[in-house]
Amino acid sequence: MEQVFALPAKWWFEAVSVWLTVAVVIYFLVSIPGIYFVMKYRFKPGEREIGDHEKHGHWGLEALFVIVPTIIVLVLATYSFVIFKKQRNAPPDAMTIKVTSFMWGWQTEYLDEKGNPVKVVVTSFNPNSYEVPEDQKIVVPAGKPVKALLTSLDVIHSFYVMPARITEDMVPGRITHLWFQINKPGEYWIFCREFCGTGHSHMFTKLKVVPPEQFALWLKGETNLAKKEVEIKEEVVR
Template sequence: MFWMQYAFASKFMPTAATDVAGQVNNLYSFLLISSFIACVIVVGGMIYFTFKYKRQSLEAKSAYITHNTFLEFLWSFIPLVIFLVVFAWGWHIYHQMRHMPKDALEIHVTGKQWAWEAAYKSGVKTANLVKVPVNTDVKIILASTDVIHSFYVPSFRIKQDAVPGRYTAVWFNANKLGDFHIFCTEYCGTNHSGMLGKLQVVTQEEYDSWLEEESKFS
C-alpha cells in the first residue's frame, strides 16, 4: 500500500525536498487511492445492479425492501473512519508545519512588486534568491512593502501570505540539495506571473563560505 502511495505521489506531485513534503504526499495518495476504491465500488455496483435487476417484462415487479440495517451501518461507519483518519493525519502534519523550531536559522523575506528580497542576520541581502544549508531548520519571516503576496515553494509543500503591515512566518528543513522554484500565488498586479525566485539548498560548508564571501560586500 505504501509503495503504491509513493508511486502515485512521485508521478503526479513535485519533488519532495522536505520530510513534511513526503508526509503531504502520503496523505494525498491515501485520499486518491481511497477515493478511487470508493468510486469503483459505487459505480461498479450501480452498473452490476443495473444489469442484474433489469426488468424482464411489464408484469415483473421488484422486491419491496425498505432498509438494510447492516448495509446502512457499513456505508456510514466506513466513511466516518476514513474521515477521522484523514483529519488526524492532516492535523498531525499541520501541527508539525506550524510548530516553529526555537533554534531555526532566521531569514527575512520581503515581497514587493514584483520580486523577493531576502535579508540575513549578517547583513547579506539577495534578490530573488534564498540560499539555505541542507538538513537545517530554517524559519522564513515574511513581510510585504505594497500588496499581499504569497510565498510558495512547491517542492517543500509550504505556502504563506506576506501581508503589508505585519509579519508572518513559515519554516522548513530541506533534505535534498538543489535549486527549487519560489512562486507568488496571490495575484499582485500586472507582472504577478513574473514574480519568481529560487531557493537554493547547499551543504553547510558551501553556505558558510557563501555567507562569508557575501558579507564582505554588505
C-alpha cells in the same frame, strides 16, 4: 532507506498517496456495484413498475453504511491533523529568515538570535529574463530547517517554496510564517503564488541550497556567492 529530499514535502507526498488510495478504493467499491444494480433493476415493462416503496430496507446494512464512512473520515482527519501540525510548526532549532515581498520581488533578511538582520538579499523585478542573478538568490544551508517570517509592502503575495511543497500568503501589515528543509544542495524555484499584478509572472527567485560550512562563510561575506552590495531602499520603494 531512501533519503528524504525535502520537508515538509515528504509528508505532503505521503498524505497525497494515502488520500488518493482511499479515494480510488472507495470509487471502485461504489461504482462497480452501482453499474451492476443499474443493469439489474433497470426498467422493464410489467416488472416492479410501481417500485417496492412499502418495503423497509436492511437495518444492519444501513448501520454499516453509517459506521464505516464515519470511521474512515475520523481516521483521515486525525492522520491529516498530525501531518498538518508537523508541516505548520517549525522545529525549535530552525534558523530564521524574514522575507518581505513587493511588486514584484523579494527582500530576504537573515536574522540573528535577537531578531536583528545580519544580511540582506534583494531579488528585483526583471521582466525580460527568467534568470536570477547570483547575488539575488536566497541562500540557505542544506539539511537545516529554515523558518521564514513573511510579510508584504503592498498587495498580497504568496511565498511558494516549490521543492518543499509549501506556500503561505504574504499579507501587508501582518507577519505569517512557514518552514522548510532541503537536504540536497542545488538550486530550486521559489514563486509568488498569488496573482499580484502585471509583473506576477516574473515574480520568482532561486533558492540556493549549499552545504552548511559554505553557508556560514557566505553569511559572513567571505565568499563570492554574493559579493555585490544591493541598495535595499531603492529596490523596495516601487
